[in-house]
Amino acid sequence: MNLNITHLQKKKKKKEQRKKQTKIHRKAYLYNPYYNLFINIYLMQIQLVSTDKKRFLPLLLLADEQESMIDRYLERGDLYVMYDKLFTEPVAVAVVTDEGKGIRELKNLAVAPHWQRKGYGRQMVEYLCQRYQNVCHTLTVGTGDSHMTISFYQNCGFVYSHTVPDFFTLHYDHPIVEDGKVLKDMYYFSRTLAQPNETRR
Numbered sequence: 354m355n356l357n358i359t360h361l362q363k364k365k366k367k368k369e370q371r372k373k374q375t376k377i378h379r380k381a382y383l384y385n386p387y388y389n390l391f392i393n394i395y396l397m398q399i400q401l402v403s404t405d406k407k408r409f410l411p412l413l414l415l416a417d418e419q420e421s422m423i424d425r426y427l428e429r430g431d432l433y434v435m436y437d438k439l440f441t442e443p444v445a446v447a448v449v450t451d452e453g454k455g456i457r458e459l460k461n462l463a464v465a466p467h468w469q470r471k472g473y474g475r476q477m478v479e480y481l482c483q484r485y486q487n488v489c490h491t492l493t494v495g496t497g498d499s500h501m502t503i504s505f506y507q508n509c510g511f512v513y514s515h516t517v518p519d520f521f522t523l524h525y526d527h528p529i530v531e532d533g534k535v536l537k538d539m540y541y542f543s544r545t546l547a548q549p550n551e552t553r554r
Contacts, residue, residue: 429451482544
């Protein structure tokens, strides 16, 4: 009899401990941003958007602040949107265009301000490289003379390709300032995805 009572008490105690542990994890999930970040890495989903692309203009303008320039490539390009399943909001956007001869160009890459510096920009780049590795042999990207942006792409495996002089001064109707500098030239970087004869024709 006493043994049975002791066994039941131990069982009840273990059950209470499990409940307490569940509450702790639930509280951490709801209120700890680092815990949320760990979980969200596995919940991100990236979708190809083909209609009503302009609804993502606020995000696109973070990377390219002149709407008329975005209009040059948005409709002809592939628009990818990264969503967070928990909050059903766009986390990042990217636009990739077909430049011919097995080359795709990353025309726009932007991450929502409160999601920045958490690895989602790099996650998007890696997703695009995997998606296009059987379609094209090279992914290129152009950027201004911004140390932070250039370092980001170099860390993503891009190497310097060439420079287009006076790109920003000729194509934008106002000075574009980044890292305290007025941008002038466009610096192109490229990443090899596959050998030319390995891509699908």
